[in-house]
Amino acid sequence: MTTEISDAGPSDDGEPTRRDFIHIFAAATAAVGAGATIWPLVHQMNPDASVLALSTSEVDLSSVSVGQAIKVMWQGKPVFIRRRTEAEIAEGAATSLGALKDDAARNDNLSGKADATDDARVTSRDGKARPEWLIVVGICTHLGCIPLGTSSGENRGDYNGWFCPCHGSHYDIAGRIRKGPAPENLEIPPYEYLSDTVVKIG
Numbered sequence: 001m002t003t004e005i006s007d008a009g010p011s012d013d014g015e016p017t018r019r020d021f022i023h024i025f026a027a028a029t030a031a032v033g034a035g036a037t038i039w040p041l042v043h044q045m046n047p048d049a050s051v052l053a054l055s056t057s058e059v060d061l062s063s064v065s066v067g068q069a070i071k072v073m074w075q076g077k078p079v080f081i082r083r084r085t086e087a088e089i090a091e092g093a094a095t096s097l098g099a100l101k102d103d104a105a106r107n108d109n110l111s112g113k114a115d116a117t118d119d120a121r122v123t124s125r126d127g128k129a130r131p132e133w134l135i136v137v138g139i140c141t142h143l144g145c146i147p148l149g150t151s152s153g154e155n156r157g158d159y160n161g162w163f164c165p166c167h168g169s170h171y172d173i174a175g176r177i178r179k180g181p182a183p184e185n186l187e188i189p190p191y192e193y194l195s196d197t198v199v200k201i202g
């Protein structure tokens with residue numbers, strides 16, 4: 001079963017806007033569920049800047065099914081969390097560094113320069129790679145649009161990840177830029193797992 005918690009498509013003029021995105025946020029001590037039931041509530045709340053500025057967001061991943069992706073908010077920015085299928089993990093791992101436009105991991109959990117291997121893109125603060133979960137900041141590295149590809153039916157681009165319709169950047173299943181004007185891979189935010197099903201971003 002696929003449970004969608006938000007729809008994020010372009011606006012009437014074709015440009016994606018922030019209001020199209022679900023704003024899941026939480027106090028630092030409160031886990032946020034990914035269930036559909038909270039969507040109508042949070043959609044109405046329009047969090048103010050003080051809420052958006054929270055330094056961390058805890059996300060309960062237990063209701064995210066395999067193959068599904070969700071959006072949450074962290075420090076006012078959208079963060080995409082994709083629970084990848086076995087085939088998607090294999091696809092990410094099979095991509096050689098030479099095929100990448102940007103070979104840097106861009107993972108805030110890693111110190112120093114690391115290559116953009118699939119493992120390096122799914123490594124959390126504890127240094128452990130969890131290939132099933134990809135967590136990226138959902139902001140195109142070209143000019144800052146919000147890429148499509150998280151909600152069901154959206155264009156995921158030519159590389160099965162995300163597609164930025166603003167100028168046509170394609171990201172792969174590990175959030176790595178593969179085609180278009182964006183210069184860098186999607187950023188991996190700092191995060192750690194508090195349990196098997198709860199991740200703290202920030």
Ligand code: FES
Pocket residue numbers: 140141142143144145164165166167168169180181182
């Ligand atoms: S902002 Fe994404 S391609 Fe230009």
